[in-house]
Amino acid sequence: MQLVIKDLSKTYSDNTQALKNINLTVYQGMFGLLGPNGAGKSTLMRIIATLQHADSGTITLGDIDVLQQKETVRQILGYLPQEFGLYPRVSAETLLDHLASLKGLVNRGERKEVVDAMLQRTNLWEARKRNLGAYSGGMKQRFGIAQALIANPKLIIVDEPTAGLDPAERNRILNLLSEIGESTIVILSTHIVDDINELCTHVGIISNGTLLFKGRPIEAIESI
Numbered sequence: 001m002q003l004v005i006k007d008l009s010k011t012y013s014d015n016t017q018a019l020k021n022i023n024l025t026v027y028q029g030m031f032g033l034l035g036p037n038g039a040g041k042s043t044l045m046r047i048i049a050t051l052q053h054a055d056s057g058t059i060t061l062g063d064i065d066v067l068q069q070k071e072t073v074r075q076i077l078g079y080l081p082q083e084f085g086l087y088p089r090v091s092a093e094t095l096l097d098h099l100a101s102l103k104g105l106v107n108r109g110e111r112k113e114v115v116d117a118m119l120q121r122t123n124l125w126e127a128r129k130r131n132l133g134a135y136s137g138g139m140k141q142r143f144g145i146a147q148a149l150i151a152n153p154k155l156i157i158v159d160e161p162t163a164g165l166d167p168a169e170r171n172r173i174l175n176l177l178s179e180i181g182e183s184t185i186v187i188l189s190t191h192i193v194d195d196i197n198e199l200c201t202h203v204g205i206i207s208n209g210t211l212l213f214k215g216r217p218i219e220a221i222e223s224i
């Protein structure tokens with residue numbers, strides 16, 4: 001499956017041109033969207049996640065028309081914004097179990113298998129009974145990823161997932177995302193060049209609403 005963005009533009013009501021004629025194809029793997037603050041990254045992510053309107057252009061995911069078939073997109077999308085709400089008084093295990101049942105996993109045993117595997121995959125097994133309010137920043141990010149993955153998404157969008165994390169936690173998050181990228185389209189937005197270098201298979205560089213570069217990270221470094 002591919003995400004194909006064509007001639008996408010967005011101007012906010014105060015005349016800020018956030019996206020100018022973006023053309024981009026994202027393949028399976030980990031795609032890094034790199035750009036300074038205010039470049040248009042979040043706007044692009046929110047439009048792909050069907051949370052915001054575009055003024056013009058098209059986006060397709062496989063044969064889905066993303067800008068028209070919002071409900072379909074939401075069923076196969078995992079979106080992790082920069083600030084996402086967590087229920088502070090609920091444990092990771094309880095919330096994931098609840099989300100899995102909302103997704104139609106009615107059998108308790110099956111649900112436990114899925115939830116346990118997810119807790120292990122995101123390294124939250126030891127902390128599974130702790131309330132989310134007591135989690136560190138990195139644990140919250142990992143929980144956000146677990147929460148997104150429960151729905152078996154075809155596309156995962158993560159906005160600045162490494163912001164404010166220490167190097168060890170940052171690596172854990174990036175490695176996890178890169179592993180997910182083996183079977184899913186992962187789009188990672190960041191303003192940190194190092195986030196892109198090691199693990200992203202493709203990269204786009206955006207500045208002032210314009211996509212300046214798209215290609216392999218190695219070529220991106222040469223172009224800077």
Ligand code: ADP
Pocket residue numbers: 012013014052053
């Ligand atoms: P849309 O056309 O996508 O609905 P709007 O221009 O109507 O977007 O703005 C959406 C919301 O974002 C408004 O509530 C607005 O107050 C808020 N907003 C305005 N300026 C900014 C900004 N610079 N960054 C983030 N949010 C903003």
Ligand code: ADP
Pocket residue numbers: 012013014016017018035036037038039040041042043044
């Ligand atoms: P990034 O995620 O790269 O920091 P954004 O997509 O948040 O960039 O913002 C792109 C541009 O659009 C910036 O100039 C920002 O101030 C502006 N902007 C973002 N959201 C809104 C909004 N809702 N209304 C008006 N301007 C906005």
